[in-house]
Amino acid sequence: MRNFSVDGAGFGLRRSMMGENLETGAVDFLEVAPENWIGVGGRYGRWFREYTERFPFLLHGLSLSIGAPEPLDMELVGAIKKFIQQHNIRGYSEHLSYCSDHGHLYDLLPIPFTQEAVMYVSERIRMVQDALGERIAMENVSYYAAPGQEMSELAFLTAVLQEADCDLLLDVNNIYVNSINHRYDPLEFLSALPTERIRYAHIAGHYDEAEDLKVDTHGAAVIDPVWELLERAYEIHGVVPTLLERDFNIPPIATLLEEVGRIKTIQASQQVEENYALNRR
Incomplete structure (x- = not known):
């Protein structure tokens, strides 16, 4: 039995939701980008504190830029560590x-799928950990796009998880x-992903640019x-905490x-199937 830092289903909390009466029990956990909340005071800061006292929270970062050629922003990492302690955050992803090169690029760009990149990124992940x-x-x-590709996306991802000894969102x-x-x-x-490294899951909508081009x-x-793929993820890896993302x-x-x-509902259905299978053994 794996132990997760949160349970059930949640969604990403956005500032535009301020003032909404979100009842405890409606969601099991919430997630925010730390860059959007570190140092925020006033009524937004009070509102955020109220929510972190009522719900378990996770952080999903936007600007660590783990694959960038420039040095890691350890000042940001320090601020995130303090923020985690201040609000009893359950985990950081x-x-x-990467999203910077001597300046913020305002997009998430692909790291080349190479062995050299595996080692480079893994060392930086270990530094953050x-x-x-x-x-x-x-x-x-x-x-x-996959510039300089020497291995598959899957091989690159699993190699980084292993070399850095980190978890998977x-x-x-x-x-x-x-x-x-x-x-x-x-x-x-x-199916090829390492079950034991999965900490939680994201699910979201996307845009159909063309039949063979989807934009996240x-x-x-x-x-x-995508709902069907989530069901299969649970069948393969077991039920994991899952968060709905909606950014605009x-x-x-x-x-x-x-x-x-x-x-x-999908989680409960899969848990019933798992319990039934266990009872038949």
Whole structure:
């Protein structure tokens, strides 16, 4: 039995939701980007403190830029560590990508899938883990080009997880998007991931640019093939805490909670199947 720092289903908390009456029990946990909240005071700071006292929280970073050529921003890492302590945060994750090169690039860019990059990125992940005093989770990201590719996305991801000895934030929508854009079998990819390293999962909507080009936007409802892939993820790896992401075109809270409720329904169904299988042994 794996121990997770949070349980059930949650969603990403955004400032535009301030003032919403989110009842305890409606969601099991919440997630924010630390860069959007570190140092925030006033009514937003009070509102955030109220929520961190009522709900378990996770952090999902935006600007660590783990694959960038420039030195790590250890000042940011220190601020994140303090923020984790201040708000009793249950865990920190980041993107397996980079977003800076002597200045912020405002996009998540792909790290070359090479052995040299595996070693470089893994060393930087270990530095962050040592500074924080805890393991972090790296997210499998969507990407639209693979410069200098010497290995597959799957081989690169699993090599980094092993070499850095870190956890995985499993983004189900990114697997779906990448499987269409780069023409691979999403179930083969999903099945090959190391179960023991999965800390939690993300699910989100995307934009259909064309039949063979999907863009990860977090700006739409989750589509049925992605829901089905989440079900298969649970079948393969067991039920893991799962978070709904929505970054723009944010609907009313009630609509978001319907999608969170669908996550809970899928989780409960899979747990029933797991319990039935255990009882038959």
